[in-house]
Amino acid sequence: MSKKVFYFYNPDVGNFHYGPGHPMKPHRLSVIHSLVLNYNLHKKMQIYRPYRASAHDMCRFHSDEYIEFLQRVTPQNIQGYTKYLSHFNVGDDCPVFEGLFDFCSMYTGASLEGATKLNHKCCDIAINWSGGLHHAKKFEASGFCYVNDIVIAILELLKYYARVLYIDIDVHHGDGVQEAFYLTDRVMTVSFHKYGSYFFPGTGDMYEIGADSGRYYSVNVPLKEGIDDQSYFQVFKPVIQYVMEFFQPTAIVLQCGADSLDNDRLGCFSLSTKGHGECVKFVRDLNVPLLAVGGGGYTLRNVARCWTYETSLLVNEPISSELPYTEYLEYFAPDFQLHPEVLTRQENANSKQYLEAITRHVYDNLKMIEHSPSVQMQDVPGDLMPDSEDRAAAMDDNADPDVRINQLDEDRRIEPPNEFYNGDEDQDRPETEQSLP
Numbered sequence: 001m002s003k004k005v006f007y008f009y010n011p012d013v014g015n016f017h018y019g020p021g022h023p024m025k026p027h028r029l030s031v032i033h034s035l036v037l038n039y040n041l042h043k044k045m046q047i048y049r050p051y052r053a054s055a056h057d058m059c060r061f062h063s064d065e066y067i068e069f070l071q072r073v074t075p076q077n078i079q080g081y082t083k084y085l086s087h088f089n090v091g092d093d094c095p096v097f098e099g100l101f102d103f104c105s106m107y108t109g110a111s112l113e114g115a116t117k118l119n120h121k122c123c124d125i126a127i128n129w130s131g132g133l134h135h136a137k138k139f140e141a142s143g144f145c146y147v148n149d150i151v152i153a154i155l156e157l158l159k160y161y162a163r164v165l166y167i168d169i170d171v172h173h174g175d176g177v178q179e180a181f182y183l184t185d186r187v188m189t190v191s192f193h194k195y196g197s198y199f200f201p202g203t204g205d206m207y208e209i210g211a212d213s214g215r216y217y218s219v220n221v222p223l224k225e226g227i228d229d230q231s232y233f234q235v236f237k238p239v240i241q242y243v244m245e246f247f248q249p250t251a252i253v254l255q256c257g258a259d260s261l262d263n264d265r266l267g268c269f270s271l272s273t274k275g276h277g278e279c280v281k282f283v284r285d286l287n288v289p290l291l292a293v294g295g296g297g298y299t300l301r302n303v304a305r306c307w308t309y310e311t312s313l314l315v316n317e318p319i320s321s322e323l324p325y326t327e328y329l330e331y332f333a334p335d336f337q338l339h340p341e342v343l344t345r346q347e348n349a350n351s352k353q354y355l356e357a358i359t360r361h362v363y364d365n366l367k368m369i370e371h372s373p374s375v376q377m378q379d380v381p382g383d384l385m386p387d388s389e390d391r392a393a394a395m396d397d398n399a400d401p402d403v404r405i406n407q408l409d410e411d412r413r414i415e416p417p418n419e420f421y422n423g424d425e426d427q428d429r430p431e432t433e434q435s436l437p
């Protein structure tokens, strides 16, 4: 069954630079978009130039003082902000670069508009590969993430959907999203990630399960290095099945971090693009309104392949494994294939027994939801705004969603399929260093 898919892409988002040598390269977004167009996938979905999030939108989750800082600081005036840099965790991993706030505004606006379109049943699936910055915290930047577009999109979805499921397949723990919804039973966060040996961000233990009304609503699947397709799916499938059974989400946000692929510059898993895509396909087939976002992914050519392939899965259109001609074709030498060979640098340290034990642990915790008095399974009527007692980390939100939708409809325009944007020659380097995400 084909679904209605909206794809949100701002052609400027690929032109930002975190700085020389920084592993996060927004340029990957231009490469993906070019592949999507040259595979003709734009004919299977509607492409929108998304809304740009305002400081007000961002302050629905983040503190006013932090967002004001992001708006004001520039590489030129950074000297005047030295005392704030460590306070907001900005400087090293999360550098101040030219256009930082514009970048945040673009990727956050795209996730927010995706949520709005899902709220109004305009589409079944919304895609924003520029989003998925899951580490950003209410008061500070973290792990290359400044504004948490996922949290802001989920807060929007909660206006219309009673229970939102968040699934995170990035190699890093989805700590910012988990923290935001740790106390609520309206959002279940499920993160599959490498855990242990001080791997960033250091959280995501299987015993982090949520608190207060949110007890049992945070699910963590800590994995060891080298996990392959078969082992990953062995745990992914039953965990998501149990979650569906016990939580019965009415909307899903899927963070498709591609640093869980084999041969990632910062990651340590051994997933193939097909294995990673299998998770996306599995979630697609749950037939629940879906917002798919990007995330990590630091070997540029592999991220581009992965999210292009996953776009094809979401629109349900098979594509050739021979890459089409694009201005970036040289990145994909020597094979020019959509599915690169898995090199498996790492031994799979996850035994069958270990994976079974984690799956069992998740099941035992989810079972507790049945006995929890706080759970409410009735649907929220259409236009409900979050009430003041909403335990989701909702900040004050007085925006009338209908007003903004009208503005959005005015701003919206469909991207012509031949609109290309040349990025720079900023190539990702071979995997040499292991650092933070």
Ligand SMILES: [Zn+2]
Pocket (backbone or CB within 6 Å): 170, 171, 172, 257, 259, 295, 296, 297, 437
């Ligand atoms: Zn990551």
